Structures are given as C-alpha cells and as structure tokens.
Amino acid sequence: MTQTLTIRRPDDWHLHLRDGAMLKAVLPETARHFARAIIMPNLVPPVVTEADAKAYRDRIMAALPNGMSFEPLMTLYLTEETDPEDLAAAHASGLITSVKLYPAGATTNSSSGVQNFDKVRPVLEKMAEIGCPLCVHGEVTDRDIDIFDREAVFIDRVLDPIRRATPDLRVVMEHITTKDGADYVKANEAKLGATITVQHLILDRNDMLVGGMRPHYYCLPILKRREHREALIAAATSGDPRYFLGTDSAPHPTHAKESECCSAGCFTAPNALSILAETFESEGALDKLEGFTSLHGPAFYGLPVNEDTITLTKGEPVTYPASLQAGDHTVTTFDPGFPLHWRVTA
Ligand SMILES: NC(=O)N[C@@H](CC(=O)O)C(=O)O
Ligand SMILES: [Zn+2]
Ligand SMILES: [Zn+2]
Numbered sequence: 001m002t003q004t005l006t007i008r009r010p011d012d013w014h015l016h017l018r019d020g021a022m023l024k025a026v027l028p029e030t031a032r033h034f035a036r037a038i039i040m041p042n043l044v045p046p047v048v049t050e051a052d053a054k055a056y057r058d059r060i061m062a063a064l065p066n067g068m069s070f071e072p073l074m075t076l077y078l079t080e081e082t083d084p085e086d087l088a089a090a091h092a093s094g095l096i097t098s099v100k101l102y103p104a105g106a107t108t109n110s111s112s113g114v115q116n117f118d119k120v121r122p123v124l125e126k127m128a129e130i131g132c133p134l135c136v137h138g139e140v141t142d143r144d145i146d147i148f149d150r151e152a153v154f155i156d157r158v159l160d161p162i163r164r165a166t167p168d169l170r171v172v173m174e175h176i177t178t179k180d181g182a183d184y185v186k187a188n189e190a191k192l193g194a195t196i197t198v199q200h201l202i203l204d205r206n207d208m209l210v211g212g213m214r215p216h217y218y219c220l221p222i223l224k225r226r227e228h229r230e231a232l233i234a235a236a237t238s239g240d241p242r243y244f245l246g247t248d249s250a251p252h253p254t255h256a257k258e259s260e261c262c263s264a265g266c267f268t269a270p271n272a273l274s275i276l277a278e279t280f281e282s283e284g285a286l287d288k289l290e291g292f293t294s295l296h297g298p299a300f301y302g303l304p305v306n307e308d309t310i311t312l313t314k315g316e317p318v319t320y321p322a323s324l325q326a327g328d329h330t331v332t333t334f335d336p337g338f339p340l341h342w343r344v345t346a
Contacts, residue, residue, distance in 0.1 A: 003314040004345075005286060009306040010273065010293035012037035014135070014174050014195045014246025016265065017060060017072075019043055021327025024063045026251050029269035029324070031070035033344055035306045038135065038246070039072045041100055042109040046077035050090035057095070073097035073301075075135065079112050080119040084126035091132045097301065098133040098172070099123075103158070105141045106150075107220040108250065108264050117158060121165070128168040133301065135172045138181065139221050148205075151221050152180040159184075163192070172300070175200065175248045177221040179231035185242050186235075193300040195246025196236050196292075198268045198275050202336055204229045215262040216332055219250065236292050237285035244296035247272045253329035268334040270320045275334075277312050277342035311346040318343045 015037040017023050041047035047056050053074045060072045074096045090096040102113035114120055139150035173194040185194045204226040208217040235243045250265025280289045298305045317339040323330040
C-alpha cells in the first residue's frame with residue numbers, strides 16, 4: 001500500500017533568495033512547496049530601509065513564474081543607523097514582518113551588522129512596543145571564541161541581556177545548532193521561538209570533516225557534534241510549538257562553494273521537505289511534521305495557517321537535479337547523503 005501524508009502547506013521561516021539571476025533561478029524551488037517565507041535581507045548592499053524592502057519585494061514578485069503563488073514576508077537588516085520611525089512605519093504598513101540582527105562579521109554579507117548592541121537599544125524598545133519580532137543570527141564574532149562555542153557564548157553575553165532589558169520583545173533564535181540553543185528556548189516560556197534547518201537536523205561535524213572536507217556541508221553556524229544534533233532532533237520532533245522550520249536555504253555559485261575559501265550556506269530548497277519527511281519518519285515522528293513545517297511558525301508570528309495542503313507520497317528513491325543554472329553560474333543542490341523516498345506529489 002502506498003503511504004501518503006497530507007499536511008497544511010508549509011512555510012519557510014528563514015530563507016535566502018538573493019537577487020537578479022540567482023533569485024530567478026531559486027525562487028520557483030521554494031514557491032513550488034512553500035506558501036510563504038521570511039526573506040533574509042543580507043543582500044549587498046543590505047535591505048535596511050522601508051524603501052529597500054519595498055523594492056526587493058517587487059523584484060521577488062516580478063521573478064515569480066506565472067501561475068505560481070508565493071508570499072514573501074520581508075525583513076529589515078538592523079544596523080546601528082536604523083531609524084526606529086522608518087522601521088515602525090514599514091511594520092505598520094504590513095510591508096515587513098520582522099527585523100534581522102546580524103552581529104557584524106558573523107556570516108555571509110554581514111559587514112553592516114551590529115557591533116555595539118547598546119546603539120540599537122532604542123530600535124529594540126520600539127520593536128517591543130509595536131510588536132515587531134527580532135530574528136537573530138546568534139553567534140559572537142570575537143576571534144578568541146572558538147567557532148564551535150560561538151552560539152552558546154552569544155546566548156550568555158548578548159541574547160539573554162537583550163531579553164532581560166527588553167522583556168516584551170519577541171525573539172526568534174534563527175538556525176539554532178546546539179543543545180544550548182534548544183535548552184535556552186525550552187527554559188524561557190514567553191516570547192521566544194527558534195528555527196531549525198534541515199542540515200542541522202541530519203548532519204554533524206563528522207559528516208563535514210571526516211575523510212575529506214565537504215564544502216557543500218559548510219554553513220554558519222557551523223555543524224556541531226552529534227549530541228547537539230540529537231538535541232535539535234528532539235526539539236523538532238517534540239511537538240513544542242516554539243520550534244519551527246527555517247530552512248536557511250542559502251544558494252551560492254558552485255565555484256564559490258568549491259573554492260579555496262568556501263562560502264557558507266547550503267542550498268536545500270529543492271529537497272528540504274523530502275529530507276524532513278525521511279528524518280521525521282525514521283524518528284517515528286511523522287505525526288509531528290505538520291506542526292514543525294506548517295503550524296508552529298504561523299502561531300509564533302500571529303499569522304493564519306495556510307488553507308491549502310500538500311501531499312507527500314512514499315515510494316522509489318527520489319532524485320533531484322544535482323544543480324541548477326543561475327545566469328552564468330550553477331548552484332549545487334544539497335545532498336543529504338542518504339536515499340530519499342518521500343516526494344511532494346500534490
Ligand atoms: N547560513 C549560512 O551559512 N549562510 C547564509 C547566512 C546566514 O544565514 O547566516 C547566507 O546568506 O549564505
Ligand atoms: Zn544566519
Ligand atoms: Zn540564513
């Protein structure tokens with residue numbers, strides 16, 4: 001008997017669409033399966049003002065193929081110069097859904113990020129007042145902190161102080177990668193959620209480093225040890241509504257990944273749902289998949305769940321194009337390293 005699973009159409013609560021030819025190439029991969037996505041603002045230059053967000057939204061809608069529907073949920077990139085009033089206007093008009101905090105230098109295209117967190121206090125106060133959530137890339141950037149410890153140290157030194165100083169601010173810890181991250185969410189009842197990526201649920205640092213370096217598994221925050229991955233699996237399959245899917249699908253040209261200095265990011269949009277179904281099934285938690293992909297995110301953001309559904313069907317191993325063409329470049333699709341049997345059929 002074929003096994004099928006019908007769930008409410010998923011949303012992606014953390015996505016990089018880029019711009020230009022890359023945007024045109026990758027957008028259909030997300031729009032095929034997801035109704036909405038939180039669009040990361042780390043373009044070069046970044047999306048910092050209401051006007052930037054409006055123009056970027058228009059470019060996304062123009063890149064959407066005829067017949068596909070998709071709603072980009074726009075974000076502003078928080079800088080030390082962000083004007084609280086511009087931000088409040090963008091939020092009040094419904095243009096932006098959240099604001100993104102990158103510590104300066106933490107990840108791809110984050111050089112305009114925040115260095116001195118005191119400088120953004122007035123903006124954070126304003127956001128708490130108007131109910132605009134803050135999405136956080138939670139890693140410190142100090143050279144003397146080991147890359148594998150940067151998330152845990154960020155929680156202690158930056159995130160917890162911000163939350164204590166601004167208790168009404170709603171915060172999403174983006175792409176948590178550690179038991180420390182999962183535990184911090186669990187220990188804090190109100191106004192805190194976390195997104196989890198596909199790659200951090202299925203890979204640990206051995207997968208990236210043992211027997212040779214695999215650049216397509218290099219992303220930030222970096223893959224951690226197995227016990228952290230197990231904590232993320234436990235969180236994602238727990239049914240706890242504070243954990244939800246943010247694929248962090250982050251396309252880079254193949255030459256930039258397979259290079260002397262590899263760019264950080266995994267392009268998971270094409271097969272994210274197949275990988276998740278396989279993973280939740282092997283955990284005996286297929287019944288928790290819909291919550292993670294389609295219900296918890298809208299609940300946190302105060303948005304309605306999607307009315308329509310998708311159906312996943314289990315069968316012969318599924319294959320995906322190994323890469324897609326984006327202008328003059330190719331983008332390599334993430335390979336989970338194990339066979340996938342669930343495909344989105346409707
Ligand atoms: N996750 C990544 O490794 N890369 C993201 C940036 C980010 O989300 O930190 C990107 O924009 O490429
Ligand atoms: Zn990030
Ligand atoms: Zn990201």
